[in-house]
Amino acid sequence: GLPPRVTIYEVGPRDGLQNESAVVPVEVKAEFIDRLADAGLTTLEATSFVHPKWVPQLADAADLLDRLDRRAGVDYPVLVPNERGLDRALQSGVEHVAIFASATETFAGKNLNRTLDEQFAMFEPVVTRALAEGLRVRGYVSMAFGDPWEGPVDPEQVAGVGRRLVEMGCWQLSLGDTIGTGTAGHVDAVVDACVAGGVPVAALAVHFHDTYGQALANTLAALRRGVTTVDASAGGLGGCPYAESATGNLATEDLVWMLDGLGVEHGADLHKLVDTSVWMAAQLGRPSPSRVVRALAG
Ligand code: HMG
Ligand code: MG
Numbered sequence: 001g002l003p004p005r006v007t008i009y010e011v012g013p014r015d016g017l018q019n020e021s022a023v024v025p026v027e028v029k030a031e032f033i034d035r036l037a038d039a040g041l042t043t044l045e046a047t048s049f050v051h052p053k054w055v056p057q058l059a060d061a062a063d064l065l066d067r068l069d070r071r072a073g074v075d076y077p078v079l080v081p082n083e084r085g086l087d088r089a090l091q092s093g094v095e096h097v098a099i100f101a102s103a104t105e106t107f108a109g110k111n112l113n114r115t116l117d118e119q120f121a122m123f124e125p126v127v128t129r130a131l132a133e134g135l136r137v138r139g140y141v142s143m144a145f146g147d148p149w150e151g152p153v154d155p156e157q158v159a160g161v162g163r164r165l166v167e168m169g170c171w172q173l174s175l176g177d178t179i180g181t182g183t184a185g186h187v188d189a190v191v192d193a194c195v196a197g198g199v200p201v202a203a204l205a206v207h208f209h210d211t212y213g214q215a216l217a218n219t220l221a222a223l224r225r226g227v228t229t230v231d232a233s234a235g236g237l238g239g240c241p242y243a244e245s246a247t248g249n250l251a252t253e254d255l256v257w258m259l260d261g262l263g264v265e266h267g268a269d270l271h272k273l274v275d276t277s278v279w280m281a282a283q284l285g286r287p288s289p290s291r292v293v294r295a296l297a298g
Pocket of ligand 2: 015
């Protein structure tokens, strides 16, 4: 069966914009986020408090959060890799942060400048302090399916990294197919390994990149396994600057089209999303890669 309702965890402002070569003005980012809230999305990953030299596109994180008209009932999580990031996020008054672990040794080095084990030492004080401050902490596992340097990733390895994040205190675990190579059977295997490893399915989210056109099929597989939180990016923006072959995330509009067809509730207004993505594409100077945006925008 399928869940009656899914939570869309929108990552466009963060995962989408972190990979744009164009510098997007902070007021455009703020308007993007406002429009996504107007379209009914209630979880909007706003930005990252990472090192500004590592991701210059999001160097305006504090300014952006100052400008946001943060609404009751809307959650604005931000990425933080370390205590310095947490300090900055706390100064901006955030209520929800996300740490991002790698399932592989190579990507831990490329994305975090740490070994696989060192990344946990970096995250541990972040989670402890964030929880003490009353924040919620999401944990990502990147390269949860394939890694451009190491190839396919063992589901047991992913489950092990995920379990450590949950034991640390993450309330939710997002399984990231950073480079989009995963397929539906692989999704079953990774979800099953996590659940067998002690992570409840209710704590799982899925985060697919559509590089190989598998994101919707993979999402359906995850829904059939009982996953009820799906990460998506308006207009299919996105990628990861430290994983060469990563392209856009699953487009929120493509997800909504599928959920509507399946009769699964989500709370978003498809036409407002499409209008927003068409507007954002004009800001970026290139068309949205989302099939649904292209179909509906005519
Ligand atoms: P490092 O160079 O090892 O940092 O980078 P460090 O701890 O050695 O510190 C060096 C200097 O940087 C220090 O300054 C720190 O204060 C400063 P100094 O004392 O020399 O003057 N610094 C900071 N400044 C501002 N904000 C900070 C910060 N941290 C240190 N947060 C670090 C380590 C983790 C910081 C770096 O590797 C980094 O920022 N990485 C982030 C990379 C990133 O954002 N990648 C994209 C997100 S992950 C993703 O997209 C995947 C995902 O979507 C899921 C999926 O698709 O699978 C989530
Ligand atoms: Mg991503």
